[in-house]
Amino acid sequence: MIKRLLIANRGEIALRVIRACSEMGIESVAVYSEVDANAPHTVAADRAVAIGPAPAVDSYLAIGKIVDAARATGCDAVHPGYGFLAENPAFASACIDAGLRFVGPQPAVIEMMGSKTAARRAAQSAGLPIVPGETPADQSNDTIAGAAARVGLPVLLKAAAGGGGKGMRLVAAAREMDEAIDGARREAQAAFGNGTLYVERALARPRHVEIQVFGDSHGHAVHLFERDCSAQRRHQKVVEESPSPAVTPRLRARMGEAAVSLVRAVGYRNAGTIEFLVEGTGDEAHFCFLEMNTRLQVEHPVTEAVTGVDLVRAQLLEASGEPLPWTQDDLSLRGHAIECRIYAEDPEQDFLPQAGPLLCYREPAMPGVRIDAGVIEGSEVSVHYDPLLAKLVAYGETRDVAIDRLAAALRHFPILGMRTNVPFLVTLLTDPRFRRGDIHTRFLDDHAAALIAAAHVEAPAEAFAAAVAMDAPDGAGKGARAGRGARAGRGARAATAASREAADPWTLLRGWRNG
Amino acid sequence: MAAGRFVVREGDNSRTVEVQSDGRVLVEGSDRPIEVRAIEHGEYDVSDGDRRRRVFVASGTDGREVFIDGRVFRFEVRSASERRQEGGHHLDSLTAPMPGTVIKVLVEPGQHVRRGDTLLKLEAMKMELPVRAPHDGVVKAVRCREGELVQAGVRLLDLG
Numbered sequence: 001m002i003k004r005l006l007i008a009n010r011g012e013i014a015l016r017v018i019r020a021c022s023e024m025g026i027e028s029v030a031v032y033s034e035v036d037a038n039a040p041h042t043v044a045a046d047r048a049v050a051i052g053p054a055p056a057v058d059s060y061l062a063i064g065k066i067v068d069a070a071r072a073t074g075c076d077a078v079h080p081g082y083g084f085l086a087e088n089p090a091f092a093s094a095c096i097d098a099g100l101r102f103v104g105p106q107p108a109v110i111e112m113m114g115s116k117t118a119a120r121r122a123a124q125s126a127g128l129p130i131v132p133g134e135t136p137a138d139q140s141n142d143t144i145a146g147a148a149a150r151v152g153l154p155v156l157l158k159a160a161a162g163g164g165g166k167g168m169r170l171v172a173a174a175r176e177m178d179e180a181i182d183g184a185r186r187e188a189q190a191a192f193g194n195g196t197l198y199v200e201r202a203l204a205r206p207r208h209v210e211i212q213v214f215g216d217s218h219g220h221a222v223h224l225f226e227r228d229c230s231a232q233r234r235h236q237k238v239v240e241e242s243p244s245p246a247v248t249p250r251l252r253a254r255m256g257e258a259a260v261s262l263v264r265a266v267g268y269r270n271a272g273t274i275e276f277l278v279e280g281t282g283d284e285a286h287f288c289f290l291e292m293n294t295r296l297q298v299e300h301p302v303t304e305a306v307t308g309v310d311l312v313r314a315q316l317l318e319a320s321g322e323p324l325p326w327t328q329d330d331l332s333l334r335g336h337a338i339e340c341r342i343y344a345e346d347p348e349q350d351f352l353p354q355a356g357p358l359l360c361y362r363e364p365a366m367p368g369v370r371i372d373a374g375v376i377e378g379s380e381v382s383v384h385y386d387p388l389l390a391k392l393v394a395y396g397e398t399r400d401v402a403i404d405r406l407a408a409a410l411r412h413f414p415i416l417g418m419r420t421n422v423p424f425l426v427t428l429l430t431d432p433r434f435r436r437g438d439i440h441t442r443f444l445d446d447h448a449a450a451l452i453a454a455a456h457v458e459a460p461a462e463a464f465a466a467a468v469a470m471d472a473p474d475g476a477g478k479g480a481r482a483g484r485g486a487r488a489g490r491g492a493r494a495a496t497a498a499s500r501e502a503a504d505p506w507t508l509l510r511g512w513r514n515g
Numbered sequence: 516m517a518a519g520r521f522v523v524r525e526g527d528n529s530r531t532v533e534v535q536s537d538g539r540v541l542v543e544g545s546d547r548p549i550e551v552r553a554i555e556h557g558e559y560d561v562s563d564g565d566r567r568r569r570v571f572v573a574s575g576t577d578g579r580e581v582f583i584d585g586r587v588f589r590f591e592v593r594s595a596s597e598r599r600q601e602g603g604h605h606l607d608s609l610t611a612p613m614p615g616t617v618i619k620v621l622v623e624p625g626q627h628v629r630r631g632d633t634l635l636k637l638e639a640m641k642m643e644l645p646v647r648a649p650h651d652g653v654v655k656a657v658r659c660r661e662g663e664l665v666q667a668g669v670r671l672l673d674l675g
Contacts, residue, residue: 166642350645353639355612360557383667410585411584412585414582416571416587417575422587459581463525463590464590465540467572468540468592469559471594
């Protein structure tokens with residue numbers, strides 16, 4: 001068994017792994033950048049190592065510093081989380097070369113799945129259907145436009161080296177091609193250091209359905225059913241759920257078998273996700289391989305809720321050389337789980353990421369609700385990292401129950417100090433099309449403006465009354481300070497510290513300021 | 516200040532709010548006095564005598580933020596005795612929300628823009644971020660160049 005694990009990540013996923021370590025009796029070692037010296041993940045681990053300045057390239061992406069930190073603290077394994085170095089084969093190799101176990105698949109498999117072309121070839125030879133597409137060897141605009149014409153418009157331009165929606169453009173008409181190619185290439189170059197573009201047929205109103213898979217070094221391979229991530233904005237997932245409202249038992253069985261056959265074909269080890277696009281409905285719906293993510297997904301708690309397994313624990317067992325804790329027959333799907341990602345972003349400014357101190361952050365505690373967060377009240381949300389604040393996951397016996405719980409939890413989740421997508425999510429969850437499960441991957445892009453407009457409601461009189469409460473200390477707001485013991489005190493101190501910082505206009509960054 | 520009168524504004528919606536000596540609050544346009552009780556820092560129990568709600572309040576540079584039932588409202592609060600600021604003319608300066616590179620400037624001084632128009636594009640956090648007009652107006656000045664690396668808070672352009 002792993003004895004001491006370094007977590008090469010920050011935020012909620014680092015905390016998720018640290019908790020699993022604590023349950024399993026594994027010592028945890030966090031790494032942190034200068035701005036994260038007091039971050040929740042730094043404080044939660046048994047040990048913490050400073051690895052450099054705030055920009056990720058000097059800290060959370062610095063392979064040498066992280067491997068050195070693991071060796072210096074006597075670790076025997078490294079968990080990469082998601083993002084940062086999680087799908088970097090050079091990092092996995094560097095860990096293994098340093099005598100550390102890497103919690104994830106083999107470097108060669110990471111490398112293969114990281115290349116759109118190699119991944120498609122692997123999927124195709126394992127018998128999976130794929131979306132028509134090509135990567136032109138000559139990357140001039142004309143050649144790419146020619147490839148797009150062969151594949152057939154509309155097409156998606158994608159970064160050959162990346163994922164996560166960066167460097168991706170939908171092109172419906174030939175006249176949009178040049179601008180889209182230039183934009184996609186710029187983003188791909190900036191995000192992945194490689195501007196190579198790949199052209200893929202854009203399916204009509206497809207759903208994004210992914211299968212959670214797991215393999216081990218003993219040749220076992222299983223799938224843990226699907227997650228539906230059709231609610232995405234510019235290819236960034238916003239809401240994820242399991243089971244998919246569009247997947248029938250027969251389709252589930254076919255997709256699960258296809259996924260497992262790819263796991264077997266490449267000898268995949270540890271947790272992974274195979275993403276598919278699904279067109280059509282019912283048993284006759286067809287699916288195409290999109291890509292494979294060789295890591296734990298952000299949305300893994302959804303699968304944990306409906307299957308009852310602990311995926312991080314299984315990752316740590318597998319990386320220790322143990323066989324999978326379950327066979328395919330042990331796994332079943334029960335009830336419904338749905339997750340939304342709470343981001344520090346302003347829907348009204350095109351979802352511009354926000355930064356600053358969290359003046360108020362109070363998580364609701366409710367039955368069937370799980371919150372994986374990387375922040376606490378008073379935390380400083382940095383411009384340097386992903387603006388994900390928390391993942392809110394609700395479970396219920398049916399999809400309706402789960403959505404009702406998720407919506408109720410959002411209505412009891414005050415986050416102040418910066419704009420977030422909470423009001424937008426509240427509106428989305430009540431949208432009749434979403435409630436029917438009748439959406440596709442471009443639903444949010446097509447309807448975001450209308451949803452944002454619908455999120456505008458007139459402030460009730462109570463809100464006006466509460467707004468002055470702190471201006472009239474002897475009047476309104478005076479009353480029983482019904483103490484809540486330690487929590488009240490801690491919250492107050494954190495908020496006071498945060499308010500002090502907020503007085504500095506350079507600390508609280510935002511788009512507009514009256515001048 | 517045992518009691519007081521305030522002008523509370525949310526966008527175009529401005530109301531006089533009066534805190535009575537008994538601590539209850541009268542909001543212009545609403546007949547029921549509202550009772551506001553502090554629970555803990557920033558958390559209030561608010562009742563209009565019929566329905567009770569839990570409300571959270573924080574004071575940031577963005578004004579007074581109020582969370583109620585999954586919605587957030589942003590208010591500007593001033594004492595009713597403060598004189599209203601002179602003039603209706605309003606000049607906004609658009610600042611960079613985070614460090615980034617200006618990759619495109621799409622407007623020039625004197626240009627009329629509509630709310631929501633893209634004024635310029637920044638690249639930050641490896642993404643292209645369009646910066647849009649918050650209201651209709653005229654571009655008074657462009658204060659950045661394409662290709663320029665800007666720090667957070669730097670004025671990018673003025674909109675009148």
